Amino acid sequence: MIERLAELGFSSQEARVYLALLQHPSATGYEVAKIAGLQRANVYQVLSGLTDRGVVDRVSDGTPGRFVAHPPAAVLGRIKRQTAERADSLIADLAAVAAPREQAGFFSLRDRESVIDRAASLVAEARTRVAVCAWADDLEWLAPGLRAAAQSGRQVVINVFGETEIDGADVYRHEAPSRTVGGQLLMLAVDFDTALVASLDEPVGAVVTEHPALVGLVEKVIRDEAYLAAIYQRFGDQLEAEFGTHLFRLRTRLLPPDRAEELFSIVGFGADDTVSEILSQEEEQG
Structure with a gap:
């Protein structure tokens, strides 16, 4: 999950801190550092940044401070909306500056x-x-x-x-x-x-x-x-009566010889001598 959060803009340390607080609500910075396997000095800096971004909240004014993580649906939902808005805006801006295409390729x-x-x-x-x-x-x-x-x-x-x-x-x-x-x-x-x-x-x-x-x-x-x-x-019954099983007689008129042979292997004895005729013609042309 660390990697997946990183794909959404979290640093590795931010992802570890967020996961730690999801698993241990109201933890102190010291406790988060132990859970996340990070140095305490780094954790307080990360907690400050996450608080500013509305990802976590400090829930006590005393010392030591305690923190809780905002629900994933709220955090990731906000990221989803912001990303969609930025992408839509960028699509419009890029379309405005792009040279017109003479013909689509x-x-x-x-x-x-x-x-x-x-x-x-x-x-x-x-x-x-x-x-x-x-x-x-x-x-x-x-x-x-x-x-x-x-x-x-x-x-x-x-x-x-x-x-x-x-x-x-x-x-x-x-x-x-x-x-x-x-x-x-x-x-x-x-x-x-x-x-x-x-x-x-x-x-x-x-x-x-x-x-x-x-x-x-x-x-x-x-x-x-x-x-x-x-x-x-x-x-289907009328078509096969006219053109053979799997429309064999019709299809083999237009298929290349190797495909006609493949069709023959599928239809089997429901076909007629058409494939043999086609393959013979190919051999003669070869």
Whole structure:
């Protein structure tokens, strides 16, 4: 907890003193020094600073003085509000001095933790709408933010490969990941102006963009996936009668040969000779 308090602006000594007083209310400076493992002269200086900041109070006028810590909710709540106010003010000031961008670009993320952090931040920052296409496993870490967005009245559209439940969201269910061709992909679009596209197979990589053409493309893919899920749920038997199990005959016309072979391994004997024909064509071209 010392390190976590330090992240919020406490020095190491201040964090130790605050924790000591939370655990031992009305302690003297001498007692705090013993509990916190600090020199007494340093503790009195720290207590003075914390008192000035409204983190602790002196509760006796006599000698020795006794101190109590303010409740964590009050201390950290004040820090949270002040940090948010400073961040909002700085965002506005920086936006005012920033040169206008001629065209929005994109930037890359190259590890899973960065992808998770950025995706979660985009969901949390959404003003009106979040649209996502993801495996059910990835919705486990996105779910808290998606639920919060839905509960606050923002539109949440989810295409999920597998099973999930997000109250208040429009959920479109696709096949399980084990029957998915193309790897573990994540697509996210926020407020029609920002998009993230990630491959979560190793090596992990992602692109985040505000380019209108790219954002529009991601939005279209997510919508098309939702249309397909809804249509397949209603007319699945007719579609498979026409195009084969898992829409095999239709999909293999457009898949690259290695993906077609992957689809064949999933569908198995429900497919026909289409994969063999495609692979034979590839060998002839090679």
